[in-house]
Amino acid sequence: MMRFFKNSLLALVLLFSVLFILSGFGLKPKTEKPDKVYLFAYSTLKNNGKNGLHFAWSTDQKNWFSIGPEYSFLKSDFGSWGPTGKSMSEPFMVRDNAGIFHCFWSVKDNVFAHSESKDLVNWGRQNYIQGMKNFVGKGEDKSVITNVQISQKDGQYLVHFSESGKNYVSATKDFKNYSPSTIDANSSLKLRSEITIQGEVVQGSLFHVDWSLVDNMIRNMESAKFREKQDNSSPKSDSLLFVGLKPVKAQISINGQQSKKISNMLTGVFFEDINYAADGGLYGELIQNRDFEYALHDKKERDEKWNATMAWSGDFKIAKENPIHQNNPNYAVISKGSINNSGFDGIALKANEKYDFSVFVKGSKAIVRLKSASGETLAEAILTPSATWKKINVVLKSSKTVKDAHLEISTNRETAVDMVSLFPQKTFKNRKNGLRLDLAEAIADMHPKFVRFPGGCVAHGDGLHNIYKWKNTIGPLESRIPMRNIWGYHQSMGLGYFEYFQFCEDLGAEAVPVLAAGVPCQNSSDGGSGQQFGIPMEDMEEYVQDVLDLIEYANGSINTVWGKKRAEAGHPKPFNLKYIGIGNEDLISDVFEERYRMIVKAVQQKYPEIIVIGTVGPFFEGTDYNEGWKIADDLKLPIVDEHYYQTPGWFINNQNFYDGYDRSKSKVYLGEYASRGNKFYNALAEALYLTGVERNGDVVEMASYAPLLAKEKHTQWNPDLIYFNNDEVKPTVNYFVQKLYGQNPGNQYIESTVKLSDSNSEVNKRIGVSVVKDNASGDLIIKLVNVLPVAVTPSIETTNLPLTETADYSVLTGTPENTTARPTTQKLTVKEAFSKELPPYSFAVIRIKTNKL
Secondary structure, three states: OOOOOHHHHHHHHHHHHHHHHHHHOOOOOOOOOOEEEEEEEEOOOOHHOOEEEEEEEEEEOOOEEEEEOOOOEEEEOOOOOOOOOOOOOEEEEEOOOOOOEEEEEEEOOOEEEEEEOOOOOOEEEOEEEEEOOOOOOOHOOOOOOEEEEEEEEEOOEEEEEEOEEEEEEEEOOOOOOOOOOOOOOOOOOOEEEEEEOEEEEEEEEEEEEEEEEEHHHHHHHHHHHHHHHHHOOHHHHHHHHHOOOOOOEEEEEEEEEEEHHHHHHEEEEEEEOOOOOHHHEEEOOOOOOOOOOOOHHHHHHOOOOOOOOOOOEEEEEEOOOOEEOOEEEEEEEEEEEEEEEEEOOOOOOOOOEEEEEEEEEEOOOEEEEEEEOOEEEEEEEEEEOOOEEEEEEEEEEOOOOOEEEEEEEEEEEEEEEEEEEEEEEEEEHHOOEEEEEEHHHHHHOOOOOEEOOOOOHHHOOOOOOHHOOHHHOOOOOHHHHEEEEEEOOEEEEOHHHHHHHHHHHEEEEEEEEEEEOOOOOOOOOOOOOOOOOOOOHHHHHHEEEEHHHHHHHOOOOOOOHHHHHHHHHHOOOOOOOOOEOOOOOOOOOHHHHHHHHHHHHHHHHHOOOEEEEOOOOOOOOOHHHHHHHHHHHOOOEEEEEEEEEEHHHHHHOOOOOOOOOOOOOEEEEEEEEOOOOOOOHHHHHHHHHHHHHOOOOOEEEEEEEEEEEOOOOOOOOOOOEEEEEOOEEEEEHHHHHHHHHHHOOOOOEEEEEEEEEOOHHHHHHOEEEEEEEEEOOEEEEEEEEEEEOOOEEEEEEEEEEOOEEEEEEEEEEEEOOOOOOOEEEEEEEEHHHOOEEEOOOOEEEEEEOOOOO
């Protein structure tokens, strides 16, 4: 006791001594904050200027403290993801009379950029202003605006900038409307401040602000960094986090009277022509470049071999005189020899299978053969053309199974050929011009409730000229207009809108076509940068009519213009289209909004029964997300399309993402999501997250993993759900999670309570439970997810649910790094199923018939 007293007394003496020294020398305790500080806004050239807007603060303008350091509070979204795109150069900030901060910057192009913020944390939409519009015409606009500065005069703001050594000025009062630029008489204007941060001299904008503003910025930065660290969960970090963790017991109580109606459309697929998903993939055509329309521009002139002769070899030349159709100007002329097509990495054939060969041909007699890599003939037929174009159809039957066959057409004289085609007769549902059977069946096995198509970025394209035009994809194959694919290859359009609608019908799934909102992808690099100011407003009426015509094509009677075209394609009955998507994760700019509203209102007025799905940008938060939701609220859109690709940790930590959504506003279509990997840990994180999606099925209407398909050796994006080559389909572990959800949906969510033997919150968030009832079958479906390195033993009790005595018990389990796990299913008694141990890292589905009360 005496030792404790002496130590305490010594501590008190030291404390009073420190306080005396501090008071005597006028030093303030660290907890005392200044009322005002200086705030400096700047950017750097690091990472090609892509790091965005940074801030530093100081009490004396001598000692500066970078926030972050160099945390990005605002990033430029102008241009492509190439070396010069997304850069922010020479930012300049001004604060208006209402206290709003306005940031302007250069983007290494013919525009200057603007965004605004009240708190420097939450920023408004980015707009890009054509400062040189009245000086340079569209076709020759190669100017680059630099050195943007802002001054104030006579109640308006003057935007000063330089271009090609000359200085210009434009005026604005509202930061939305800008006067035509004029020559700037004040050529020596220098409004930027200069400070030194950690020995580095930087230029930017200086403000004197309340400390509370800076304090809020620091808190937000720290919060963002904490979340980023938390979301980096991995099997390795879990092994440290859960050292010594014992197996967990879970008491799960389910009350059948506590339920709510949820969407019966939750699980679907999103098909985008990326990774050779269409030509060379789902589309059954085995001949590559069948129409000789590959072009250098498909790959932006980066591959000289990518031209009209791509995938062909032999004794031929490309001709253009008197083609079979004006939309298909190229064809091949074979002279006393042969022409060979290698398909897409070879042609896979099966012994005794029949293949439909067709060709437009004119000239002399020719022979078509299917040959192995060694030159052995596997099938052949004689072609007897005439002097004018004639379509010939023959059936070829392969004598062997090979992976690397090629097609040969030979003649002793001169023969012209075009639209050289080879399809397996066994396509999905045996459709002509059909889909590859095994790939289509893999999709069908997921029991998708809907199909979104033809893509996201593909839909709005790489530049104005590359916006996907559905009318170019229908009609006879030879009349369709092929085009460059935004992902760097060629689209034959053989898989067009008719085929998409037909596929949806064959699947029993709702069609969800997506059309551009009058702007191309904000990441465009072809024909200019970014949104390129959208389709000119004088052309928007025609574009809006194209959107309306699509609905008529799908649903109109055969007496309508476009309904008649559908009937001519072989489908007189309407496709009964219910949904249409407008826009795809767009930059929400003024240019976008003007066109978007125009399209949406036109659809709402002419076809009020059509459910319009809007867009809220590419992320789950941020400017585009907030601005997109504001427009959706104003337009009272029935559904909006959200996208996010995140780490497994994010999905683990955000299972309650939709819990707080306002049920009176737009429903959500989670159109694109994935956890950035194809390991079992990724798949389980997605399974866990989907228990939250089911719980919120009263606000989440639909969800689809993305991308769907990827051809080996031709992937532009990873991860994907299903990989494939010419003769194999390789579903990922993520696919089997989607399949288990797709095959076990419900339209009634039943509340459950879960009590664990371990109260650790990190343990709690890695155990997921979802209970739904499928009213059509009467089945009760319980989904259990365990993302822990230890087993979980459930003890399930139900009330007000009359169950039968047996259950189907499916489980998917493996190590976190596993990529080959597959579900197994067995029959159990309900009692056994309700207490069956969940292995470490596992996902189980219990399906039970119920008795009618």
